[in-house]
Amino acid sequence: MKTSVVEKYKTACAAIGLAPNSFISKALENQRLHIRIGKIQPEEWKPIIKCLENNSSITEIIIEATVPSHCIYVKKSTTPSFTLAVKNHLMKSLSSCLVCSSVVRRLSIISVPLKKAQLDLLSHGLSRNQSLEFLCLQGSISGHKAFNAVFSTVRMCLNIVHLDFSQCKLSDESCSLIGSLIRSQTLERHTQTWKHTLRYNNPDTTTVSGLRRITLNGNPIGDDGCEIITTAMQDDYWIKAIDLQQCDISDEGAKMFLVMLEDNSSISVLDLRLNSKIKDEKLLEKIADCLNRNKQNDAYGFIPGDLLDRKKAVKPKKTARRSISNINLRNSLNESRASKKATQYENYYNSMLKNSVVKNMEHLNDISLNNDKDKFSPILIHQTPLPKQSAAAKIGEETKIFAMLDELKNDLEVYKRELYLEKEKTKVLESKISALERENLFLKNQQQNQSSELEPELLETIETSFSQFHNFLDMLKQAGYGDLCQLVNK
Numbered sequence: 001m002k003t004s005v006v007e008k009y010k011t012a013c014a015a016i017g018l019a020p021n022s023f024i025s026k027a028l029e030n031q032r033l034h035i036r037i038g039k040i041q042p043e044e045w046k047p048i049i050k051c052l053e054n055n056s057s058i059t060e061i062i063i064e065a066t067v068p069s070h071c072i073y074v075k076k077s078t079t080p081s082f083t084l085a086v087k088n089h090l091m092k093s094l095s096s097c098l099v100c101s102s103v104v105r106r107l108s109i110i111s112v113p114l115k116k117a118q119l120d121l122l123s124h125g126l127s128r129n130q131s132l133e134f135l136c137l138q139g140s141i142s143g144h145k146a147f148n149a150v151f152s153t154v155r156m157c158l159n160i161v162h163l164d165f166s167q168c169k170l171s172d173e174s175c176s177l178i179g180s181l182i183r184s185q186t187l188e189r190h191t192q193t194w195k196h197t198l199r200y201n202n203p204d205t206t207t208v209s210g211l212r213r214i215t216l217n218g219n220p221i222g223d224d225g226c227e228i229i230t231t232a233m234q235d236d237y238w239i240k241a242i243d244l245q246q247c248d249i250s251d252e253g254a255k256m257f258l259v260m261l262e263d264n265s266s267i268s269v270l271d272l273r274l275n276s277k278i279k280d281e282k283l284l285e286k287i288a289d290c291l292n293r294n295k296q297n298d299a300y301g302f303i304p305g306d307l308l309d310r311k312k313a314v315k316p317k318k319t320a321r322r323s324i325s326n327i328n329l330r331n332s333l334n335e336s337r338a339s340k341k342a343t344q345y346e347n348y349y350n351s352m353l354k355n356s357v358v359k360n361m362e363h364l365n366d367i368s369l370n371n372d373k374d375k376f377s378p379i380l381i382h383q384t385p386l387p388k389q390s391a392a393a394k395i396g397e398e399t400k401i402f403a404m405l406d407e408l409k410n411d412l413e414v415y416k417r418e419l420y421l422e423k424e425k426t427k428v429l430e431s432k433i434s435a436l437e438r439e440n441l442f443l444k445n446q447q448q449n450q451s452s453e454l455e456p457e458l459l460e461t462i463e464t465s466f467s468q469f470h471n472f473l474d475m476l477k478q479a480g481y482g483d484l485c486q487l488v489n490k
Contacts, residue, residue, distance in 0.1 A: 005031065005057050012047035024048065031103075032060040037112065042081040045090070053093035056101045061094065064110035087112075091121040098125030098132070107132055111139035111167075116149055123153035132157070136164035136215075144174045151177050155184060158209045166217040166243075175225035178214065179232035185210045186236045208238065213269075215243040226253035230260040233267075241269035250277035258283060261290035268294045 003011075006028045013020045021044055027034040033052060040048070052058070091114075098104065114122065119141070126132065135154065141147055147170055154160065189208045219225075226249055233239065249272060257270060270291060272278060 005033075005051065005055060008055075009047060009051040012050045016043070016046060018043060018047065020047075028058075031058055032062070033058050034062045035064070037063070037065050037082045040081060042086075045081070045086050049086075049089050049093045052090070053096050054100050055097045057103065058097065058101065059103050060106040060108075061097070061104065062106075062108045062110070063090070063094075063112055064108065065112060087118060088121075091118045095121040095125035099128040101129065102131050104129070104131055106134040106136075108134075108136040108138070108164075109140045110136065113142065114140050114146070116146070119146065119149045123150050126150075126153050126157055129157075130159050132159060133161045134164075135160050135162070136166075137168065138164055139167040141165070141168045143169050144171060147174050148177065151181070155181050158185065158188065161211060162213040162215070163211060164215040165219070166215055168219060170216065170219040170221060170225075172221055172224035172228065174219075175221050175228040178216075179228040182211070182214075182229070182232040182236055182239065186232075186238070189238055211239055213241040213243075214239065216247060217243050217245040217271075218247070220248045222248045223250055223253040223256070226256050230256040233260055233264060237264070237266045240266060241271075242267065243269070243271040244275070245271055246274045248277065249275040251280045251283060254278050254280070254283050254287065258287050258290065261287060261294070265294050267291070 006025060009025065009028055010020050021040070023036070023039070024034065028051075033048075035048065052061075098107075109122075114137075126135070135157075137150070141150065147165065147168060154163065189210050192208050221229075221244075225247070226244075229242070233242075254272060254275075257272070261267060261270070268291060270287060272284070272287070278284065
């Protein structure tokens with residue numbers, strides 16, 4: 001019978017004569033391991049590490065430094081019991097758990113400073129894991145160099161849905177890596193969607209793996225980082241939420257997001273709170289209208305209003321509180337107007353995209369269109385029209401693609417016929433070669449037989465001729481012609 005994780009932890013504690021930690025035991029009953037570093041005694045680390053090592057049943061792991069709940073963003077320091085050796089052993093066991101587990105979904109390491117060797121252990125576990133969906137390293141890495149150490153592994157983890165790098169001292173240089181992550185995953189997801197469109201299949205874009213939410217709260221990325229992120233988001237239709245609290249963003253950065261939201265219909269959460277440099281309230285109103293337009297039933301359960309009236313983690317300044325409350329009041333007063341705009345926008349794009357689908361699919365049979373409220377056929381890769389591209393240009397590109405596919409099919413048939421003819425010619429030549437080889441073998445055997453038959457007779461004839469010649473010489477000697485015989489011998 002398989003031992004449960006709670007029993008494994010209690011057995012490890014009993015082996016060293018230690019009472020189990022009640023907080024950890026209670027969390028393990030729900031298949032969660034919640035380690036509050038400041039409340040762990042030095043002797044309690046050994047059973048915790050042993051319980052975590054090679055564990056394949058824990059679904060959530062939280063490792064955090066304990067501070068008062070109202071100081072979420074305060075820098076935390078490790079306790080004396082959490083030494084460097086303990087930290088190394090903990091990261092090794094965590095890496096082994098990630099490698100062998102197929103059920104762990106969430107991993108949070110909060111305000112635990114990680115060095116390069118420990119980040120390498122974490123990267124090894126992440127690279128071998130296929131089930132992790134949420135990764136939070138809030139306050140655990142510091143600066144671009146540490147972020148780059150773990151980024152190359154995170155970039156290849158398409159199973160991760162939510163990344164949280166809050167309070168990691170990331171700059172606009174780190175945003176270039178995040179932008180490359182968004183672009184690479186966008187290309188990969190476009191490729192997966194395109195495979196499902198072959199032979200007129202209808203792809204389900206909601207099942208495509210990859211990031212859905214990025215959290216960068218408390219990082220001084222500034223407007224330059226906003227420019228990099230918005231540029232990367234132009235062609236992405238899968239990311240639903242971006243959190244950018246306290247990121248030193250001004251009105252210029254907010255304008256970049258507004259331009260991006262005018263063409264992007266997938267983002268439903270854009271958290272720009274606690275950025276004191278954003279002064280333009282009308283700009284925030286326009287962003288809220290775009291988010292209301294993009295509102296849909298996503299996996300996060302957020303609505304655009306959450307960005308404005310959700311409980312604040314840090315007490316803002318009075319000016320910030322007044323601006324946020326004014327926006328809340330204005331949004332509540334204009335709720336009907338925003339919903340009406342969103343409905344008009346949705347109806348407009350539904351009708352336009354429905355007409356585009358009908359034109360592109362005229363050669364198919366049994367096309368059934370729903371009412372105006374129904375969505376367009378999911379055979380299209382994008383849910384919204386691409387920026388700076390007309391419907392006619394889009395139809396022309398699709399026509400070219402279908403023409404290229406038909407041409408490739410014709411070329412394939414021609415090559416198949418040529419290959420068949422070459423195979424037939426090869427068979428004929430091989431039969432001729434085998435016949436010639438048999439004939440050659442027959443002639444060789446016949447020649448050998450003839451030479452073996454003629455050789456005795458030829459030797460006998462030669463011997464007879466020599467004996468007759470010697471008899472003739474003897475006759476000449478007897479007749480007195482000895483001198484002549486000597487000349488013949490010479």
